[in-house]
Amino acid sequence: MIKLPSNDFPVTLAFPPQGHWTQPHLALPCLKAWLQASGYGDVQQMDLSVEAFDHFLTAESLTRAAAKVQQRLPLARFDGDRLPLGQMRAWRAAAESAASARSIIGRVESAKAILRGQDHPLDSDRGFWDPDRYVPAVRTLYHGLRLVSAAHYPSELTPHNFTMSYSNDSSEDVLAATLDEEQNPFIEFYREQVMPRLLERKPRLLGLSVLYGSQLIPALTLARMVKAALPDCHITMGGGFLAYIGDKVMSAPGMAECFDSMVFHEGERPLLMLCEALRLGEPLHDVGSLAWWDRADPEHPVSVKNMAAHPIKLDDAPAPDLDGLPMDKYFSPQVVIPYDVNRGCYYGECTFCTLPTVIGPGYRTRSSETIARHVVELRDRYESTHFNFITDCMPPGMIKELPEQLIEAEAGITWWADARIEPKAYDADGARRLYEAGCRKLLFGFESATKRILKMMMKGQSLKSVVEVARNCTDANISVTFYAMVGFPTETREEARATLKFIEEHADIIREVSLQTFHIDEVAKTYKQPEQFGIRVLDAPGDLALYHDYEADVGMTQEEAAEMFEEMMASFRRNLAIFSGDNIFYFMQKSHYFLHLAAGETPQGFSGRCADRTSARAEREADPELTVSEGLVTVPLGFSHSDAVRTLGDPLARAARPDFLTGRYVRDADRVAEETLPPLDPKQRFLLYDPENGEFVELRDGGVRVLAALREHGTLGALVAAQVRAGASPAAIDRLEQFAAELHRLGVLRAAASTSPSTPVLASARG
Amino acid sequence: MNQNKDQRDDVENEEASEESGDTSLAAGGEALDLEGLDLTVETVEERISPSETNVFDK
Ligand code: B12
Ligand code: SF4
Numbered sequence: 001m002i003k004l005p006s007n008d009f010p011v012t013l014a015f016p017p018q019g020h021w022t023q024p025h026l027a028l029p030c031l032k033a034w035l036q037a038s039g040y041g042d043v044q045q046m047d048l049s050v051e052a053f054d055h056f057l058t059a060e061s062l063t064r065a066a067a068k069v070q071q072r073l074p075l076a077r078f079d080g081d082r083l084p085l086g087q088m089r090a091w092r093a094a095a096e097s098a099a100s101a102r103s104i105i106g107r108v109e110s111a112k113a114i115l116r117g118q119d120h121p122l123d124s125d126r127g128f129w130d131p132d133r134y135v136p137a138v139r140t141l142y143h144g145l146r147l148v149s150a151a152h153y154p155s156e157l158t159p160h161n162f163t164m165s166y167s168n169d170s171s172e173d174v175l176a177a178t179l180d181e182e183q184n185p186f187i188e189f190y191r192e193q194v195m196p197r198l199l200e201r202k203p204r205l206l207g208l209s210v211l212y213g214s215q216l217i218p219a220l221t222l223a224r225m226v227k228a229a230l231p232d233c234h235i236t237m238g239g240g241f242l243a244y245i246g247d248k249v250m251s252a253p254g255m256a257e258c259f260d261s262m263v264f265h266e267g268e269r270p271l272l273m274l275c276e277a278l279r280l281g282e283p284l285h286d287v288g289s290l291a292w293w294d295r296a297d298p299e300h301p302v303s304v305k306n307m308a309a310h311p312i313k314l315d316d317a318p319a320p321d322l323d324g325l326p327m328d329k330y331f332s333p334q335v336v337i338p339y340d341v342n343r344g345c346y347y348g349e350c351t352f353c354t355l356p357t358v359i360g361p362g363y364r365t366r367s368s369e370t371i372a373r374h375v376v377e378l379r380d381r382y383e384s385t386h387f388n389f390i391t392d393c394m395p396p397g398m399i400k401e402l403p404e405q406l407i408e409a410e411a412g413i414t415w416w417a418d419a420r421i422e423p424k425a426y427d428a429d430g431a432r433r434l435y436e437a438g439c440r441k442l443l444f445g446f447e448s449a450t451k452r453i454l455k456m457m458m459k460g461q462s463l464k465s466v467v468e469v470a471r472n473c474t475d476a477n478i479s480v481t482f483y484a485m486v487g488f489p490t491e492t493r494e495e496a497r498a499t500l501k502f503i504e505e506h507a508d509i510i511r512e513v514s515l516q517t518f519h520i521d522e523v524a525k526t527y528k529q530p531e532q533f534g535i536r537v538l539d540a541p542g543d544l545a546l547y548h549d550y551e552a553d554v555g556m557t558q559e560e561a562a563e564m565f566e567e568m569m570a571s572f573r574r575n576l577a578i579f580s581g582d583n584i585f586y587f588m589q590k591s592h593y594f595l596h597l598a599a600g601e602t603p604q605g606f607s608g609r610c611a612d613r614t615s616a617r618a619e620r621e622a623d624p625e626l627t628v629s630e631g632l633v634t635v636p637l638g639f640s641h642s643d644a645v646r647t648l649g650d651p652l653a654r655a656a657r658p659d660f661l662t663g664r665y666v667r668d669a670d671r672v673a674e675e676t677l678p679p680l681d682p683k684q685r686f687l688l689y690d691p692e693n694g695e696f697v698e699l700r701d702g703g704v705r706v707l708a709a710l711r712e713h714g715t716l717g718a719l720v721a722a723q724v725r726a727g728a729s730p731a732a733i734d735r736l737e738q739f740a741a742e743l744h745r746l747g748v749l750r751a752a753a754s755t756s757p758s759t760p761v762l763a764s765a766r767g
Numbered sequence: 768m769n770q771n772k773d774q775r776d777d778v779e780n781e782e783a784s785e786e787s788g789d790t791s792l793a794a795g796g797e798a799l800d801l802e803g804l805d806l807t808v809e810t811v812e813e814r815i816s817p818s819e820t821n822v823f824d825k
Contacts, residue, residue: 642809696811702804709799726798736799739806746810 007041009279012203014194016219017049017186018162019212021331022591024050026338026390027209027239027267029320034268037318040275044201045324048222049215052189053159054329056148057112057141059105065151066101069094072182073153075635082679083639085653086670092644093150095687096143096696099635103691104144111140117333128333128592129599131613135582138589139694141331152185159331160588162214163657169542171252178221178258186218190225198226203233205275208259210239213546223258234278236290238263238271240358244521247305248544250291256301261292265360266343268317269309289360314343314364319374322382334598336386336591337378341371341402345392347420349458350445351533352488354523355392368398372405375413386598387438388591389417393445399425403437414598416441416591423465431476439478440597443514444469446482449502450495453488456533463502470509479593479603481512486568487561488518489526489533490554496564504575511603512578512587517558517565520548562651577607581614617745622737624717626749628710629690634699637685641698647677693747706739707748716740716749 013028028045073094113119114127114137127133149156155164166177181187208219263270270289288309293301342365345356419442470480530537535550572579586593655669688697713719743749
């Protein structure tokens, strides 16, 4: 390493939107630590993703968004004869905004405070731990982002993704998106919140991390703005997503206007070499793993790709440095620190998997001693005992050694990690030891319950060992999540249903399932040797295309696999406690369930409470004390909201929107869908938004009349009594009560506190 | 491509119409025609059903 006092070379590393919001991402802290250990003393890092979420989810931004929605998508504009598919999404956004905007604006700050555990000075009263406060708070934030999205219609920003009407697989689209201020919410965000800071700092190098496809457009948007404002700043990019499409980006026309270079795979050594070259004014040819534009002729930049750099010796790398990240802005009451125990995968055989290639070839690990030392260091420095060990999977040796080291170092931490089924390592003793060393949740690659499929996948695991490992972990109070896959080439419906059945039959040892549909990217074995899997890979249009469609003679088609995904998810929603009802937010907010486990809850205890919560809701009855929720908003509509939601959920309609994982949409799909899915006929409907519950319900005229009468009488009991006095039949009263009970289940009607069946607060031991 | 542009242009520049608040169809002290009223309730299943794209990560 080059030890030089390089404070005169300011570096800024930024993680652009959108990435998941409960905890920091690891790439930039690793890079910052490496640069600093090599003598670069002025390295700033910014998590612009969580900053953007924080910024958009303020009363002020949401007020602006609501005004914009009224201007861009006024509800009255849709009062036509019929609502065609092409207008349905916009209408839905307009209707929901009209019903919810004011309530969301009023509640957004307290919702954020609840998720961050800042809502009450006493830990035990913090709403994060109480599902009846936590779930509405999460919903409020999701709906807040709906409002932001509606203001930039048809773009969609959620805690999990960012998509626009521009497709990620075409450079022309991607570049156009970076300039579209109406639809791209980040242009204004950068201009107001980020550029002033960068202009003041004037970094010599700006490094952008592009882990996910959802970051591509936002990263290029920022890069373009910085390039214009700070032409002397070298802009480079790196990260997992670029391991897949980097070469294509570097050959796409127009990209050279946005940035200067790109680092492939592991970033530490190349970034340091790049800083050195820039600082010393040397040419970039020797910077390992770098692709860059040779601008000798400024009019015609030429794309150059250098040789790969040697990977670093991971065990010599410093602990990640999280300094400068906005720790209080993550949506989590305690920061969960990410830490990479290894890079690559020691197994590396699974035929569908491209994970190990993301950070470069080869498998490297930190020693258990180093991990324990770093963990203690990070624990003390960031005052958090919660860790997410970032790994493609833990090797058996480490599963044995790490607990000893963590216990010996008195780390006193809790952690979760991805894992591979290793029956010897996760025997009963091993699992107990892991728990003692703080392990609370493990996510295993299970994939399928069909031997034939497992063999094709080369998973190297038996169903017997899968059950054994999951049982041992469960017995040790470690929560087990399974990754499962639907639609692997030649898989039949029956085989997918066998996977579903297997998981549900073992719901006592499998608490969560992360289900994915099989897809083919250009790095995968299934792409390179399709005949081995009985498929034909189709050409993908788009110069940045990464994912390919395929055809198979045997097994489910891609469409059938997508349908099977729905069938399986719907079944999990019924049969896994954490997936049931609104408990699913615990699954969706990655580290939140983990934090309950870390606070002393057991997987069984948590699941039990989730199940109780769902059934308590389903059992709600027509309590005479029921009243209309305060603040309930009712908006009259010219069409049925639920018809619109159903139509938009049709696979034909969805094909016209960028797919969640791949960011692709079928080009002609909107035309085909428009021809096939009939427009909505006008209907008089009312959309209700209950701010305390954070959900929408649709009623008809009769229902709204009953609500008005109920509000007038105060309670359901009083209304029933009045109707009986007025001569209503028992059947009529029964109808009224059924209606009231249903609204109570949905949260629109509320029982006075004393009579409401209280749902238990999760996590008895809060920490 | 900006496939939604056409209809977006259609809906621009119109008067805002926020019609929130109660519709007062209340039947104060009188009897409601409970048997004749349409009391259908439609819910949006948590808005996190799998058919809602853009909502899950792994
Ligand atoms: C942990 C993880 C997550 C966690 C992140 C939690 C957290 N806050 O950290 C969670 C569960 C949230 C997650 C979610 C998803 N993930 Co994920 N995830 C990973 C994983 C396993 C590790 C990432 C990591 O932290 N690595 C450790 C750090 C140190 O390495 P790194 O990020 O690669 O950074 C190094 C280099 O890339 C480079 N680098 C990175 N940035 C920069 C910047 C500059 C300037 C430079 C020079 C270099 C550089 O240098 C770094 C140090 O060497 C990767 C797979 C993998 N093995 O990389 C997938 C991965 C990033 N995820 C992926 C995907 C697809 C997703 C999801 C869309 C869903 C899914 N199907 O998995 C969601 C999207 C979430 C969202 N948009 O909000 C893909 C992304 C690429 C793609 N194909 O689209 C990856 C690559 C896996 C894959 N399939 O190949 N994920
Ligand atoms: S699926 Fe898991 S075990 Fe298999 S190669 Fe990928 S990371 Fe390794």
